[in-house]
Amino acid sequence: MTEVLLFRGAQIEGSGAADILVEDGRIAAVGPDASRAGATVVDVDGLLVLPGLVDLHTHLREPGYEASETVLTGTRAAAAGGYTAVFAMPNTSPVADTAGVVEQELALGEAAGFATVQPIGAVTVGQKGERLAELGAMAESRANVRVFSDDGFCVWDPLIMRRALEYVKAFDGVIAQHAQDPRLTEGAQMNEGSVSAELGLAGWPAVAEESIIARDVLLAEHVGSRLHVCHLSTAGSVDIIRWAKKRGIDVTAEVTPHHLLLTDELVRGYDPRFKVNPPLRSEEDVMAVREGLADGTIDIVATDHAPHPAEAKACEWQAAANGMVGLESALRVVHATMVDTGLITWGDVARVMSREPARIGRLADHGTPITAGQPASLTFYDPRPVRAFGQDDLRGRSANSPYLGRELPGEVRWTLHAGVPTVADGALLDAPGVRA
Numbered sequence: 001m002t003e004v005l006l007f008r009g010a011q012i013e014g015s016g017a018a019d020i021l022v023e024d025g026r027i028a029a030v031g032p033d034a035s036r037a038g039a040t041v042v043d044v045d046g047l048l049v050l051p052g053l054v055d056l057h058t059h060l061r062e063p064g065y066e067a068s069e070t071v072l073t074g075t076r077a078a079a080a081g082g083y084t085a086v087f088a089m090p091n092t093s094p095v096a097d098t099a100g101v102v103e104q105e106l107a108l109g110e111a112a113g114f115a116t117v118q119p120i121g122a123v124t125v126g127q128k129g130e131r132l133a134e135l136g137a138m139a140e141s142r143a144n145v146r147v148f149s150d151d152g153f154c155v156w157d158p159l160i161m162r163r164a165l166e167y168v169k170a171f172d173g174v175i176a177q178h179a180q181d182p183r184l185t186e187g188a189q190m191n192e193g194s195v196s197a198e199l200g201l202a203g204w205p206a207v208a209e210e211s212i213i214a215r216d217v218l219l220a221e222h223v224g225s226r227l228h229v230c231h232l233s234t235a236g237s238v239d240i241i242r243w244a245k246k247r248g249i250d251v252t253a254e255v256t257p258h259h260l261l262l263t264d265e266l267v268r269g270y271d272p273r274f275k276v277n278p279p280l281r282s283e284e285d286v287m288a289v290r291e292g293l294a295d296g297t298i299d300i301v302a303t304d305h306a307p308h309p310a311e312a313k314a315c316e317w318q319a320a321a322n323g324m325v326g327l328e329s330a331l332r333v334v335h336a337t338m339v340d341t342g343l344i345t346w347g348d349v350a351r352v353m354s355r356e357p358a359r360i361g362r363l364a365d366h367g368t369p370i371t372a373g374q375p376a377s378l379t380f381y382d383p384r385p386v387r388a389f390g391q392d393d394l395r396g397r398s399a400n401s402p403y404l405g406r407e408l409p410g411e412v413r414w415t416l417h418a419g420v421p422t423v424a425d426g427a428l429l430d431a432p433g434v435r436a
């Protein structure tokens with residue numbers, strides 16, 4: 001028996017303040033006067049309640065790269081950021097390209113208990129892009145995989161991409177493409193533009209992303225399958241997705257918090273914390289991805305949480321690894337860039353950070369409405385404080401955050417994973433449900 005919790009005075013977007021009673025992993029009642037004898041009462045006056053956040057793009061690094069992150073440390077970081085489910089990218093060692101590895105990943109998530117871990121399977125064996133992995137076996141495994149990606153690498157071969165799109169139709173799967181033409185980005189170090197020209201760093205042109213997206217939406221249309229585009233970062237990519245959706249192509253797209261906020265101007269300081277794939281782009285691109293998210297062209301925000309150990313970043317720019325951690329900061333960055341700017345509402349935040357990622361990934365029990373009978377995976381967020389993002393905010397194993405020292409609004413106060421607190425009163429718990 002878990003604790004019965006009564007949250008008093010939570011703000012639900014569109015319906016004002018309400019009390020939320022949580023019992024046995026579910027929302028037992030919602031209303032102005034929900035109550036239960038013996039319930040622990042929690043005053044959440046002034047806090048917003050959101051469906052628990054769902055990240056469609058997390059690198060958990062285990063198995064194989066435990067110096068960067070483990071399933072336990074990564075899901076603790078997730079909980080701290082208000083997430084109750086993460087989709088784990090397959091670029092582990094071994095690569096998650098068989099039923100055995102995705103089932104191992106699932107079991108590690110269940111053992112950790114901080115968030116639901118839904119494995120993503122690799123599209124090709126070893127993510128080498130040469131032949132299809134056992135997509136069907138991963139789909140039929142206990143991990144019930146529906147999202148497949150070679151993220152970190154592009155499924156560059158158009159015939160393999162076509163076959164993958166065709167294959168996953170049988171079980172309503174989706175191919176999540178890392179859109180990057182490898183030839184056009186050989187040796188690339190940063191966005192190709194005026195800053196790269198000035199700094200003399202090899203450029204990573206927008207067209208390397210856009211040409212793959214253009215090809216893939218046409219392939220998805222041709223075979224009548226479902227495509228998801230990972231971490232879209234350029235104005236041209238937004239235009240292509242807008243065009244494809246208008247045409248009725250079954251495509252969805254994600255943007256990362258960092259591409260909503262940061263630009264390639266930051267590379268001038270040569271601080272490898274700002275080195276990421278795809279690279280930080282121009283101000284014009286940032287404005288275009290914000291607009292794309294606001295008008296529904298871009299469906300979701302996904303973190304691309306990519307932890308790296310200190311030594312992979314404490315070196316000169318060219319030698320540094322690509323990637324930024326993002327789970328702990330994502331909601332605050334979306335708050336700053338999209339809500340405080342008036343581009344979207346909190347109801348939209350629930351859609352782009354919970355409901356739609358769960359729907360795209362076909363994940364049950366997440367992104368559900370905040371009504372009686374639904375699973376109690378919830379995030380209580382205080383939008384009022386504004387403070388600098390600091391080391392204390394980082395709860396995973398790696399510290400490669402681009403936001404350290406930057407003022408950001410908001411604070412996650414409570415995270416409930418299936419009714420069990422993982423964050424209580426602003427503090428990440430040592431073990432789920434164990435409060436001091």
Ligand SMILES: NC(=O)N[C@@H](CC(=O)O)C(=O)O
Nearest residue numbers: 059151152276277306322323
């Ligand atoms: N997004 C990143 O910058 N890094 C990713 C993989 C990748 O997409 O290169 C990682 O796994 O580190």
